[in-house]
Amino acid sequence: MTMKTFDAVFVLLVATSLQAKVQPPEQDSVPEALDMTSKILKANENVSQPLVEGDVVLSRERNAIKCSNGNCKWKKSDGLVKVPYSLSSYFYESERKLIFDAMDVFHQKTCVRFVPYIGQRDYLKIESKMGCWSTVGRNGGQQLLSLSVYGCMDRGIIQHELLHALGFHHEHNRSDRDEHVRINWENVPEAKAHDFNKKDTDNLDTPYDYTSVMHYGRTYFTVNHGQETITPIPDPSVEIGQRDDMSDIDLLRVNKLYGCDV
Numbered sequence: 001m002t003m004k005t006f007d008a009v010f011v012l013l014v015a016t017s018l019q020a021k022v023q024p025p026e027q028d029s030v031p032e033a034l035d036m037t038s039k040i041l042k043a044n045e046n047v048s049q050p051l052v053e054g055d056v057v058l059s060r061e062r063n064a065i066k067c068s069n070g071n072c073k074w075k076k077s078d079g080l081v082k083v084p085y086s087l088s089s090y091f092y093e094s095e096r097k098l099i100f101d102a103m104d105v106f107h108q109k110t111c112v113r114f115v116p117y118i119g120q121r122d123y124l125k126i127e128s129k130m131g132c133w134s135t136v137g138r139n140g141g142q143q144l145l146s147l148s149v150y151g152c153m154d155r156g157i158i159q160h161e162l163l164h165a166l167g168f169h170h171e172h173n174r175s176d177r178d179e180h181v182r183i184n185w186e187n188v189p190e191a192k193a194h195d196f197n198k199k200d201t202d203n204l205d206t207p208y209d210y211t212s213v214m215h216y217g218r219t220y221f222t223v224n225h226g227q228e229t230i231t232p233i234p235d236p237s238v239e240i241g242q243r244d245d246m247s248d249i250d251l252l253r254v255n256k257l258y259g260c261d262v
Helices: 003-018 036-044 093-109 155-166 192-195 250-256
Strands: 080-086 110-115 123-127 144-145 181-183 231-233
Touching: 093 110, 093 155, 093 250, 144 155, 155 250
Parallel strands: 080 110, 080 123, 123 144
Antiparallel strands: 181 231
């Protein structure tokens, strides 16, 4: 092999490696009818990480419980809740901006501040693994949160996973949900029935929120295509499953949980 041929092969190999991450499609190419639930479940189809409720990783140290002793909350000092995070270099600049924009809503409307990791003991390690998922609350040490560039790059989905990390469950799992939605168990696969179980949640004296970015859509995990697993009551026409942005009640709950003076 001549030196020129060797150089050509080397350039080809480098170019191939640089293309290992292809530019993901623009999010606008996703049909608007595809709600957040569908997007998350689609992104999580091939996730090897064991998940419950579609996008929750169980903590190694505890199951889903009330945060009565404060151990699952991020620490607060000088009136601010600082959540350290590291962000994988795998994200393109445009994707990093989406994540920063989603975080900025917390900065503007709550006392939560996502701050760069500089060696703190507890922190979020945000990476583009397969799918969109997080643990619930502060778990201690390095805490992985996945935002795949192939399916999770929506402001509402990013906020959804950050809210899990702050300590919030899905809205349809809250303790008083039976007063507000009906679970159509005949459309729920047996293997996923536990994902619809109620949690012993602290609802922080806030109303059930159909508009919450934590509320999953009507056909979440349905075994019968197009049939609902979650139906609002008493008015079944109420819209659920939005992915645009945190609701006012989502923000209120963050401020209540962390005692924000805003």
